[in-house]
Amino acid sequence: MDRIQGVKLFIRVVDLGSFSKAAADLGIGQPSATKQVAQLEARLGSRLLHRSTHGVTPTEIGQLYYEKCKLIAHHVEEAESVAALMHSQVQGGLRISTSVAFGRRVLVPLVMRFMKLNPKLQIELTFEDRYVDLVAQGIDVAIRMGRLADSTLGARFLGINPWVLVASPDYLAQRGVPGRPADLADHDALIYSTVQGDARWLFTGADGRLEPTAVRGPLRSNNLSALLAAARGGMGLAALPWYVAHDSVKSGAVQPVLAEWSLPSQEIHAVYPSPRLVPAKVSRVVEWLQGQLGPTWWSDPR
Numbered sequence: 121m122d123r124i125q126g127v128k129l130f131i132r133v134v135d136l137g138s139f140s141k142a143a144a145d146l147g148i149g150q151p152s153a154t155k156q157v158a159q160l161e162a163r164l165g166s167r168l169l170h171r172s173t174h175g176v177t178p179t180e181i182g183q184l185y186y187e188k189c190k191l192i193a194h195h196v197e198e199a200e201s202v203a204a205l206m207h208s209q210v211q212g213g214l215r216i217s218t219s220v221a222f223g224r225r226v227l228v229p230l231v232m233r234f235m236k237l238n239p240k241l242q243i244e245l246t247f248e249d250r251y252v253d254l255v256a257q258g259i260d261v262a263i264r265m266g267r268l269a270d271s272t273l274g275a276r277f278l279g280i281n282p283w284v285l286v287a288s289p290d291y292l293a294q295r296g297v298p299g300r301p302a303d304l305a306d307h308d309a310l311i312y313s314t315v316q317g318d319a320r321w322l323f324t325g326a327d328g329r330l331e332p333t334a335v336r337g338p339l340r341s342n343n344l345s346a347l348l349a350a351a352r353g354g355m356g357l358a359a360l361p362w363y364v365a366h367d368s369v370k371s372g373a374v375q376p377v378l379a380e381w382s383l384p385s386q387e388i389h390a391v392y393p394s395p396r397l398v399p400a401k402v403s404r405v406v407e408w409l410q411g412q413l414g415p416t417w418w419s420d421p422r
Contacts, residue, residue: 215246260401
């Protein structure tokens with residue numbers, strides 16, 4: 121027998137002076153109510169109730185026990201109310217994790233706007249270019265790129281992260297503009313060592329035809345900002361997320377190459393420790409981010 125449930129049952133039996141009324145009030149059968157109270161008395165080694173044809177009344181020990189049980193029940197209800205309130209309110213601490221480039225370029229300005237709308241939140245942002253254990257590190261929400269592996273995590277789709285091939289005008293003036301993926305064999309590639317196939321880039325033509333292309337070049341890095349800097353400096357062609365390349369394309373520091381061919385896009389997901397009983401603060405920030413990452417989010421003002 122659950123002790124808290126037993127306390128609640130005992131209180132109702134004393135309050136109503138009847139096993140049958142207490143059982144009906146709590147939605148259980150009378151035999152079960154009688155058995156549970158008998159088990160309670162056996163565990164305590166004391167008779168708590170006088171039973172008669174006129175009903176039940178507490179013994180002297182039972183009355184003292186009843187008063188203590190009332191205090192316990194009150195504190196339990198108070199604790200449950202606090203937990204329910206915290207679960208339903210957008211307040212308290214919220215830990216968000218994502219990659220370094222996406223966090224610095226995209227998530228920071230979005231989170232700043234979200235915090236202005238929810239001033240009772242205290243947000244902690246962590247940036248790491250690796251998957252983190254949400255439970256072990258106490259992360260409430262992580263923003264992840266790419267398809268999700270099957271897991272017990274809760275997840276919501278946020279949008280698409282498109283990629284683009286870019287190079288500086290100076291580089292293209294010196295080395296020529298490639299007209300098709302096969303032409304990249306004569307060019308220097310700036311290789312991101314995490315996604316996009318590493319040294320093998322996959323292009324899709326307007327007709328849906330796939331063309332995997334082996335590339336090589338002077339620089340390989342797991343940092344997107346380093347690759348963008350190298351592309352701006354005329355060191356070669358870089359495959360980058362549009363959110364990384366957009367401002368440099370807009371300023372003319374780099375320009376899209378092979379625009380009629382596309383690189384694989386990535387799905388963006390918000391993931392959180394469990395799909396059940398999701399706190400309001402987590403649901404709210406996820407829903408808000410969904411509204412911010414529309415079809416052209418990477419080119420929208422941030």
